[in-house]
Amino acid sequence: MVKVSVVKFITFFAAVNLLLGCKVSAQTNTLDKNFIKASMIKALEWQEAHPIFAIAPTDWTAGAYYTGVAKAHQATKDQMYMAALKNQAYWNNWQTYSRLHHADDVAISYSYLYIDINDGRRDFVDLEPTKKFLDAHLFEDNVWKKGTDKSEYGRTILWWWCDALFMAPPVLNLYAKHTKQPKYLDEMHKFYMQTYNQLYDKEEQLFARDMRFVWTGSDKDQKEPNGKKIFWSRGNGWVIAGLALILEDMPKEYEHRPFYENLFKEMAEKIISIQPKDGVWRTSLLCPETYNHGEVSGSAFHTFALAWGINNGLLDKKYTPAVKKAWNGLVKCQHKDGRVGWVQNIGAFPEPASYDSYQNFGTGAFLMAGSEILKMQ
Known part of the structure; x- marks a missing residue:
């Protein structure tokens, strides 16, 4: 009982903070393009001045953050974003992180590819470390591919957790496009389908984070307090954002493109249908309380x-008000100094956030959102 009471107190305090701590003026037009651009630049400046990462500057957190920086540059052409991209890539010496069979550790290469495509200086970017990673990742054997790991996580496929669908597939897809080597796209599709078949819940149109949260009909299945399945907001955010990145660069004529378009539409339909009234999703999608x-x-x-x-x-414009409402909710979570608060810390299932909690990947997601809101009519 004590533990439950503490959780309820934290949740109540957090909800009050959201209402009282993150505000924008009632007169502010948060959909004004100049306001959006200013909010994005403030987020970049604050995050660059307060570096944070889970393991190293080349890890998945930095990969997600600099993917957001790349999308912000793509939308605005503001050279502050390109400067940030080049600086981190140069000091990283264009390296991935070290675990060649772990999808997380190539996410940083999305930013390297973006620089190579958009900077125009062919003598600046070194994609050899990315190629080394992708070749090992796709074509070498490892314990996950062999299916010999019998842990509760279900590490019996290469991308055994749904977050992986943001980390590696967009890089593989973009690398295939940039280097004109479709074999990388075909391999991406092969491993993507393994994850889809293992973790996608067709009834709920959402992804389980990993096998711990896949329902089997057993009494041991994990449930939310309201009895529903556990679907993590950020986990599904990784997937649907990754799908948008994939579809943006996937050839229109690619034989498997309809699969990705249909999956994107299914997930989008579900995500929109469960949007809270204030526009901002809770960490638990089916048990927001x-x-x-x-x-x-x-x-x-x-x-x-x-x-x-x-x-x-791909989506009907009738959903535009819901998306704009979501952006208005996100803006309320940005501090005056630019910090993007209310980001759940590194995890693998629904947990609380707070007014002050931040992570670089949260800033990256904020920049990605702003980059597309800018393009909306």
Whole structure:
């Protein structure tokens, strides 16, 4: 009982903070393009001045952050974003992180590819470390591919957790496009389908984070307090944002493109249908009352993807008000100094956030959302 009471107190305090701590003036037009650009630049400047990462400057957190920086540059052409991209890539010496069979550790290469495509200086970017990673990742054997790991996580496929669908597939897809080597796209599809078949819940149109949260009909299945399945907002945000990135660069004529378009539409339909009234999704998608306050990282990834879908004709424009409402909610979670608060810390299932909690990937998601909101009519 004590533990439950503490959780309820934290949740109540968080919800009050969301209402009282993150405000924008009632007169502010948060959809004004100049306001959006200013909010994005403030987020960049604050994050660059307060570096944070889980393991190293080349890890997945930095990869997600600089993917957001790349999308911000793509939308605005502001050279502050390109400067940040080049600086980190140069000091990283264009390296990935070290675990060649772990999807997380190539996410940083999205920013390297973006620089190579958009900077125009062919003598500046070194994609050899990225190629080394991708070749090992796809074509070498490892214990996950062999299916010999029998842990509760279900590490019996290469991308055994749903977050991986943001980390590696967009890089593989973009690398295939940039280098004109479709074999990388075909391999991406092969491993993507393994994850889809293992973790996608067709009834709920959402992804379980990993096998711990896949329902089997057993009494041991994990449930939310309201009896529903556990679907993590950021986990599904990783997937749907990754789908938007994939579809943006995937050839229109690619034989498997319809699969990705249909999956994107299914997930988008579900995400929109469960949007809270204040526009910002809770960490638990089907049990929002568990931590009844908005969470930025998952919400910003959803916002980016939904706005991208509208902007690219995959979603009906009737959803535009819902997406704009989501952006208005995100803006309320940005501090005056630019910090993007209310980001759930590194995890793998629904947990609370707070006014002051931030992570670089949350800032990256915020930049991604802003980049697509800027394009909306």
